[in-house]
Amino acid sequence: MNEALLRSLTPGVLGILVRRGADFAAAEDAVQEALVEAVRVWPAADSPDRGQPVRDPKGWLITVAWRKFLDATRADTARRRREDLADEEPPPGPAPAVDxxxxxxxxxxxxxxxxxxxxxxxxxxxxxxxxxxxxxxxxxxxxxxxxxxxxxxxxxxxxxxxxxxxxxxxxxxxxxxxxxxxxxxxxxxxxxxRLTRQLAARVDHPEAAGLLALMLLHHARRAARTAPDGGLVPLAEQDRARWDTALIAEGVEILQRALARDRLGEYQAQAAIAALHADAPAAEETDWVQIVEWYDELARLTDSPLVRLNRAVAVGEADGPRAGLAALAALDASDLPRHTAVAAYLHERDGDPATAARLYAEAARKAPNLPERDHLTRQAARLNTRLRA
Known part of the structure; x- marks a missing residue:
C-alpha cells in the first residue's frame, strides 16, 4: 500500500465529488471511507499472486467514493433531493484530468x-x-x-x-x-x-514561490537544530556541515526567480534573510548589515512586532549589543513573549552576565514550549556558574 499515493490523490477525488454536487462534509466523509476501502483492498490486488493491480487508482477512488456518498444520501431521509443523483452516476473509466x-x-x-x-x-x-x-x-x-x-x-x-x-x-x-x-x-x-509545492505549481504568484523558498531554506537546517540529547542548538552554534545543501540551493533558486518579478512580499523577504544565513560559511561571516536591511523591508511590509524583535537582534549583531538594546527598548514587551530572551542575549553580549542570567531565568518561565524552556534554563545556569567562579 502506497500511502503517499493515496494522500496525493485525495484532493483531486474530493474536488470531483464536490463538483458533481456533493456538499463538502458528505463528500469528505465518502472520500475517507474510500481510502479505508483502498487500504483494505489494494494490497490484495497488488500482490503477485492475487488479481491485477489497480490500473487507475484515482478513477477507482472516485467510483468508490461516489458510491459511498450515494449510499449515505439514500440512507438520509432529510436529503431526499439528492436521490436524483443516483441516476447520474458516471460510468467507470479513466479519471478526468480536471484538477x-x-x-x-x-x-x-x-x-x-x-x-x-x-x-x-x-x-x-x-x-x-x-x-x-x-x-x-x-x-x-x-x-x-x-x-x-x-x-x-x-x-x-x-x-x-x-x-x-x-x-x-x-x-x-x-x-x-x-x-x-x-x-x-x-x-x-x-x-x-509538499502542499506548498502543489500550490506554487498551480498559481502564478511570487509569494507562493517565496513561501516555498522560505520553507526549504529553514528545513535545510533542521538536522543541526537539535543536539543528541534533544536540546535546542542556536543558529550560531549549529554544525553547518549538517545543513542540507541541496535544499538550500533549490530554495535560493526559487527565491531568485520570485525576486526577479519585482513584486516583493513578506515571504520573499523572510526567505532572503534565511538565504543570507545559509550563505555564510560560519556564523561570524554572516552579512548582518544586509539582514538588517531586509528586516527593514519586512517591517515595512508587515509592521509586525515579532519582525521588529528579530530586527533588534540583527541590529545588535550588525551595530553592537547596545544598538540592539536601544532597538529593543522601543518595543512593547507585553506583546512579545520572547522579548525577555532577546534582552538576555543582548545584555550578555554587552558584558553584563548578571543581568543576562536573571533575564534568561525569567524568559525560561515564559517559554512557550519545553525545549525552549530547557535551553533558556541552561543559559541562566551557565552564566550563574561563571558568576560564582
Missing part, C-alpha cells in the same frame, strides 16, 4: 474558519491525513480533533466557488502548518512543503 486541488485550498482557508480549524481542514482534505494523524501531530486527543474538523466542515458546507479565492489566506494557513513543526509519525514541516 480541483486549488479550489480545496481556498475552501479550507475560508475566512469564516479560525486559523486552527483552517489548518486542520487543510491537512485532512488537501493533505489526505487521517484525523488520528492530525491529532497526534498536534498532541491533542483524537476526539478533540474530530470535533474541530467536523465544525470546520459544517462551516464551509454551503460555500460555492463563484469568485477567485484569497491566495494570501491560503499561504498563511500553509505557513502556520509549517511552523507547527513535527510530532508523532507526521512531519508537519515536510507536509507543509
Amino acid at each position: 480541483d486541488t486549488l479550489q480545496l485550498y481556498f475552501l479550507c482557508a475560508h475566512p469564516s474558519l479560525t486559523p486552527s480549524s483552517a489548518v486542520a481542514l487543510t491537512l485532512r482534505a488537501v493533505g489526505g491525513l487521517t484525523t488520528r494523524q492530525i491529532a497526534q501531530a498536534y498532541l491533542v486527543p483524537e476526539a478533540t480533533m474530530a470535533q474541530r474538523i467536523s465544525r470546520a466542515k459544517r462551516t464551509v458546507a454551503g460555500v460555492r466557488f463563484n469568485r477567485p479565492g484569497d491566495v494570501a489566506t491560503v499561504l498563511r494557513v500553509l505557513y502556520l502548518v509549517f511552523n507547527e513543526g513535527y510530532s508523532g509519525d507526521i512531519d508537519l514541516a515536510a507536509e507543509a512543503i
Whole structure:
C-alpha cells in the first residue's frame, strides 16, 4: 500500500465529488471511507499472486467514493433531493484530468474558519491525513480533533466557488502548518512543503514561490537544530556541515526567480534573510548589515512586532549589543513573549552576565514550549556558574 499515493490523490477525488454536487462534509466523509476501502483492498490486488493491480487508482477512488456518498444520501431521509443523483452516476473509466486541488485550498482557508480549524481542514482534505494523524501531530486527543474538523466542515458546507479565492489566506494557513513543526509519525514541516509545492505549481504568484523558498531554506537546517540529547542548538552554534545543501540551493533558486518579478512580499523577504544565513560559511561571516536591511523591508511590509524583535537582534549583531538594546527598548514587551530572551542575549553580549542570567531565568518561565524552556534554563545556569567562579 502506497500511502503517499493515496494522500496525493485525495484532493483531486474530493474536488470531483464536490463538483458533481456533493456538499463538502458528505463528500469528505465518502472520500475517507474510500481510502479505508483502498487500504483494505489494494494490497490484495497488488500482490503477485492475487488479481491485477489497480490500473487507475484515482478513477477507482472516485467510483468508490461516489458510491459511498450515494449510499449515505439514500440512507438520509432529510436529503431526499439528492436521490436524483443516483441516476447520474458516471460510468467507470479513466479519471478526468480536471484538477480541483486549488479550489480545496481556498475552501479550507475560508475566512469564516479560525486559523486552527483552517489548518486542520487543510491537512485532512488537501493533505489526505487521517484525523488520528492530525491529532497526534498536534498532541491533542483524537476526539478533540474530530470535533474541530467536523465544525470546520459544517462551516464551509454551503460555500460555492463563484469568485477567485484569497491566495494570501491560503499561504498563511500553509505557513502556520509549517511552523507547527513535527510530532508523532507526521512531519508537519515536510507536509507543509509538499502542499506548498502543489500550490506554487498551480498559481502564478511570487509569494507562493517565496513561501516555498522560505520553507526549504529553514528545513535545510533542521538536522543541526537539535543536539543528541534533544536540546535546542542556536543558529550560531549549529554544525553547518549538517545543513542540507541541496535544499538550500533549490530554495535560493526559487527565491531568485520570485525576486526577479519585482513584486516583493513578506515571504520573499523572510526567505532572503534565511538565504543570507545559509550563505555564510560560519556564523561570524554572516552579512548582518544586509539582514538588517531586509528586516527593514519586512517591517515595512508587515509592521509586525515579532519582525521588529528579530530586527533588534540583527541590529545588535550588525551595530553592537547596545544598538540592539536601544532597538529593543522601543518595543512593547507585553506583546512579545520572547522579548525577555532577546534582552538576555543582548545584555550578555554587552558584558553584563548578571543581568543576562536573571533575564534568561525569567524568559525560561515564559517559554512557550519545553525545549525552549530547557535551553533558556541552561543559559541562566551557565552564566550563574561563571558568576560564582
